[in-house]
Amino acid sequence: MERIENRIARLTVQAIRELYQTAETPENIQVQSTRKDQRGDYTVVTFPLTRISHKKPEETATEIGGFLKDNLPEISDFEVVKGFLNLVLSDKFWIGFFNSIAEVHEYGHKPVTEQSPVVVVEYSSPNTNKPLHLGHIRNNLLGFAVSQIISAAGNQVKMVNLVNDRGIHICKSMLAWQKWGDGITPASSGMKGDKLVGDFYIRFDKEYKAEIRDLMSTGLSEEKAKAEAPLIKEAQDMLLRWENGDPETIDLWTKMNGWVYDGFEKTYQKLGVAFDKFYHESETYKLGKDLVTSGLTSNVLFRKEDGSVWADLTGDGLDQKLLLRSDGTSVYMTQDLGTAHQRFEEFHFDRHIYVVGNEQDYHFKVLKLILKKLGFEWADKLYHLSYGMVELPHGRMKSREGTVVDADDLIQEMIDTAGKVSLELGKLGDFPADEKDLVNHRIALGALKYYMLKVDPQKTMMFNPEESIDFNGNTGPFIQ
């Protein structure tokens, strides 16, 4: 059945034609739900219509109101306040309406079929050298929530995760484990895998810094010391071995990344998010070179004297962007060009959403522009869902200062607090222990999700753990 708002809009157009003897169609009839403090269910804004009626807003509204009441049986009454025509729908309409939706299992959801538009949502995209933190939580909850909404709106949603599983930062934790790990594993230590690997990344940094200090005390400049430290050289060497497919290095890499994936999976489960498909940068980091080559032959891109390849975006108010280094290796942007292309070939998506922090606004602007220049019309289908950083009451998270909030720790803290508060308030008095745990977990996650999602994604947000789990106020627990 046609929605009542649409019928009101359609009849309003008819009213204007008949009342004012005109063929002119107003651009947009605004039908909105009536303010809570006013009588009525729907409101037609008649200010824009006075241009056609050549009458005062009140008069126009009254005339249209009369017409609607006569021609739309669902309307039992109307009221005019200034240029606002407030329509009252009859009880009979509402009863019929509620009856019609009472049996609908998921009211408001559009069915999804093979023919529905395909929307790819990429989110999470963690690095495998450290555990997830508070910022990832915002990303994951946003990505998953948006996917759910888009799916309910009748689209085939593909939730994908592009894992950054290669590079110098991964080698750092691998090297540190090799040197100081003593063969420790998640199984032997009982530690969560991502945490264990993360600790070795921190260990590397610590030892590396010590080396830099030592070198600087012998008179080297900081810059020099950073480049010359034996540890960083070893890590670079390891990256090289990895890229050359050295079996031992690959084995270690596979083993340690496996630990991290186990850890991530647990965190994802706790957060209640999921993915249809994982991509790994180790498999995609070489993509995009072909696109660059074809861009060169079509003169969209250009090569500098040293052999490096660039896109000139100065004509679009941006800068020049490097796509291939002088040694022929690719950069982040090159890979993203390639993965976007790969995804389009794979899904023929109608929309591709990247849930990525706003510090990469420029990156995605450039990505779209270069794809467009390369002749891919689907570049317009890419959308960067940009979100702001999460700050804490005592300031920003800084890994150097140890103020990073670990995702698992935070979730656990929320659960503990939920338990403490409900105990104090005597809310779960005689519940069995396992039910208490379940309720506390739901309250904690509800608190986290509501608090993270209630703020405009674009904005830098303040996460106040205490406030988020308050049983009063604009919080998840209060709503639950």
Place this chain on the structure above:
RNA sequence: GGACCUGUAGCUUAAUGGAUAGAGCAUCUGACUACGGAUCAGAAGGUUGGGGGUUCGAGUCUCUCCAGGUUCACCA
């Protein structure tokens, strides 16, 4: 320096270009309490960063200035 984002009550924030800018926290008053806490009822709190413009109508669009943030790598 250029580009982009943000600026709403003391704090955290909401508002497809529409009506009197809506909430929560904190504050204050009252109720209940032996007292406090919790709870309930109510109040106060705003030149929407400043200034111009467009519009019947601007927190929202536009220009400009101010403040804060991000970004502009042969890093990812």
